[in-house]
Amino acid sequence: MENKPVRVRFAPSPTGGLHLGGVRTVLFNYLFAKQHGGTFIVRIEDTDQTRFVEGAEQYIFDCLQWCGLTPDESPVNGGPFAPYRQSERKAIYKQYALQLIEKGYAYYAFDTPEELEAKRKQFPNFQYNHQTRYQCSNSLTLAPEQVLEKLANNTPYVIRIKMPENETVTCNDLIRGKVEFNTGLSDDKVLLKADGMPTYHLAVVVDDYLMQITHAFRGEEWLPSAPIHILLWQYLFGLNNMPQWAHLPLILKPDGNGKLSKRDGERLGFPVFAMDWTDPATGNTTKGFKERGFLPEAFVNMLAMLGWNDGSGQEIFSIDALIEKFSIERIHKGGARFDYEKAKWFNHSWIQQLPVQHYAAEVKKYFSAAGITITHNDYLYRVMELVKERCHLLPDFVEQAGFFFQHPTNVDTNAIAAKWNEAKQQFFAELMRNLELMSIWNAESLENDFKEMAAAHQLKPGELMLPFRIMLVGGKFGPHVFDIAALIGKEATIQRIKHTLQLLTA
């Protein structure tokens, strides 16, 4: 335990979209590793061949890249402990299972899935445990020669851990403190499956040992199986080589009870996955935070604050600040409900504080998806600067700034029609002529000119501002009118006035 170089791992099962809770687990791993000058490893736990999903692994790495949480060692980066895919490590696990059998900590079991299912049907809460294992077909109940014979005949078997009847195993969790379990309450979990693949229980322990993991972070849902892992460590590699455990609180659904699921996002209209995920089987795409218009800085920041804070009240943190401030001691014990409104607030904050150039390329994509092609980046930057405080998500820029690039498609004349009159018509007609002659085109002179003219027409500027806005913008929103006029230029300004005037007289 003393001063070993920190090595942590994220061990996803590549079976579908990457859940926000998964990304938070990655984040905490990453922060801890970076803070301690350690190594962050991604290990793919693909031991269940029946759940193989095409593209799921690549998708996980894409998500990590978008978040900026790049692993130091992984199947794609390689590393000194390769391979990092458990399916490619299949041969390694069996010897450890055999070792356990030799020491009497595990046994062969020949019960078929059908037999077990029958037992579960017969007995209300059937568990394969210290009470029932002697009524089952395994190397504990069969004569040695029968076992040998079955093995020789290639009879399918699994290897199960032999849980002690009544021992106390304690887990010193970094977040929860001492947690005790009675071993008699757990069942004899399968360690090695009939197909020769390890289950999670065996694989984590073996790989954490082989990869010299020092700290193991995972979701709280794993806490009940911790005693099995701890026992395995004790039997195989010794408790003093075991990583320190930290079981992270769950992220809960915003309404009702239970942990946040993909379905909650669909039901309530917000993303749950980091990026869009298309299920290859059904072709259905589930929306991701990225595609919804989140900045990775905001997404990561928001996730960090779900279950952790630095105690100062500060909420906006860059990744570097998080690396500096992060501490396991300040991780909460209780689960946190996910709040999409708050998530959007984080994104809004990051939109304000990052230079617009930083995310302009992404914004551009939303514009082009809306049929607006942007040719001048400098113009785009100025526009973004002007409207960014109204944007929570990146696509908001299209809505908030589309009129800077094309004439408004819908001019809300209803907003001004009721109070429209001949005097105003005259005013704007003259305004057009006036603007045409202007040599200096900036917000200030435009405003002065506008107000002088209003006075000359004996009209209140206030009555004219909204019509002017509607003409330029199309609706009741956007930055100061004269800033807009200044930016879109003389020609567009005049053209829009003219167009609206025509609409109003039609």
Added chain:
RNA sequence: GGAGCGUUGGUCAAGGGGUUAAGACGCAUCCCUUUCACGGAUGAAUCACGGGUUCGAUUCCCGUACGCUCUACCA
């Protein structure tokens, strides 16, 4: 059913024996702004409940309730 974990405003949460129980999101009202937004101000919690311990408990202890997680040849 069993085991484990958890419980401070609607949400995220600070605090941790004596406080007017921070702050943020959201909401409402107001100010600023001749639009929207930003910004500012104000408002809203008997700290799940019941017992202790104590001069004093939101804070410590014990129960209860409630919630969650797990209880597969899935992770």
